[in-house]
Amino acid sequence: MITVENLSFSYRKSKHSVLHDFSLSLEKGRVYGLLGKNGAGKSTLLYLMSGLLTPKGGRVMFHDTDVRRRLPVTLRDMFLVPEEFDLPSVPLMSYVRLNSLFYPRFSKEDMMKYLHYFEMEMDINLGALSMGQKKKVFMSFALATNTSLLLMDEPTNGLDIPSKSQFRKFIASGMSEDKTIVISTHQVRDIDKSLDHVVVMDKSQVLLNESTTRITEKLLFTESEDRELAKNALFAAPSIQGNSLMLVNEHEEESDINLELLFNAILSSPEKLSQLFNSQN
Structure with a gap:
């Protein structure tokens, strides 16, 4: 589904490369856990995979298209949930109505189902929510887009203990043979029951890539x-x-x-x- 080919990247103010000649292939129909130490480049890799960062070398191919071209064919079929984000202070229904148009397979019924896992409803205002509640809403929207690729960076950060249990059910309910979900996290105990594949990276190398x-x-x-x-x-x-x-x-x-x-x-x-x-x- 998605192939990372000899990827190299460094931030402008840094003398050191975050990634150097890094390669990885991900298949469809799997939930990947992306694990690594702080500074290993997990978050950077997700941003490169989504086309939001430009590599110094190499490329990321998604359905045979370079993601950095930011073409509609790739943008409408992938979704990134970053660790930190802002949502506008508008009713959720308005947010869904405006943003779901970019995703042809978005399902309002799925959105309601995923919100239900987190014990939330559609008739809420985003401005009145805590950060943890916003994360639940945003993840529910992300999964309801039904994109082939869903990238999630530290999705359980900010969630309380009951919500972390709900998260595991949430992921399981949204998985299908046509989807690939990549979860980058330090909170390994939060996701161990949600994965069917584990990738461990360190120093621009893949140390493990196994089911x-x-x-x-x-x-x-x-x-x-x-x-x-x-x-x-x-x-x-x-x-x-x-x-x-x-x-x-x-x-x-x-x-x-x-x-x-x-x-x-x-x-x-x-x-x-x-x-x-x-x-x-």
């Missing part, structure tokens, strides 16, 4: 007080139960993915994880 199914086939995530088991783990971190462990899944056991543990393990030993996923076994 959650293959990750849990290769790796076993568990909690244990067993010190011997911890010694043999690929990665271990202290927890209330003793240790959170990431082990080679030798016996094809089932476990829920622990994104925080996985992320820290990859940054700690990228070569070890790369060998594991590139092996033929």
Whole structure:
């Protein structure tokens, strides 16, 4: 669906490149979690993918069209939800009426459905909402546009605990085989049940690009007080139960993915994880 080819970018006042010769391909019908340390270039990558920033080198192709050309064929089929944004102090109905025209597949019925997940209605004024409420409304509008590509930067920031649970249901309800959703976040525990694919980037390299199914086939995530088991783990971190462990899944056991543990393990030993996923076994 979208291909990032040898992308390089740096901001004018910075001597260092945010991205250098970075490449990545994303397929349709998946929910990607884009993970990386602060400064790894996750937000910058989303803006480059949407055509809002101009790369110093390379390009981003979306349906065989360079996104930087900002053609209607690409603009009407992608949507970016930034981490911070402003909405006008107008009734939501007015906002929808004016902005939905740019998106041929926008559905008011879908919009109402997504708002319902967040326990909100259409008859509200945007100027009277908190930042968290505005984020719920904007994400609901974004998903209701039914674009092929939806990019979301730190979508759970500003949401309370019940809303983060609602967010997971919200994403699941809006997914289809024709959509690709990319969620860039530091709040990995907020999205671990929403993803079916994980991308970890660091220093302009993709350290991991795997489906959650293959990750849990290769790796076993568990909690244990067993010190011997911890010694043999690929990665271990202290927890209330003793240790959170990431082990080679030798016996094809089932476990829920622990994104925080996985992320820290990859940054700690990228070569070890790369060998594991590139092996033929």
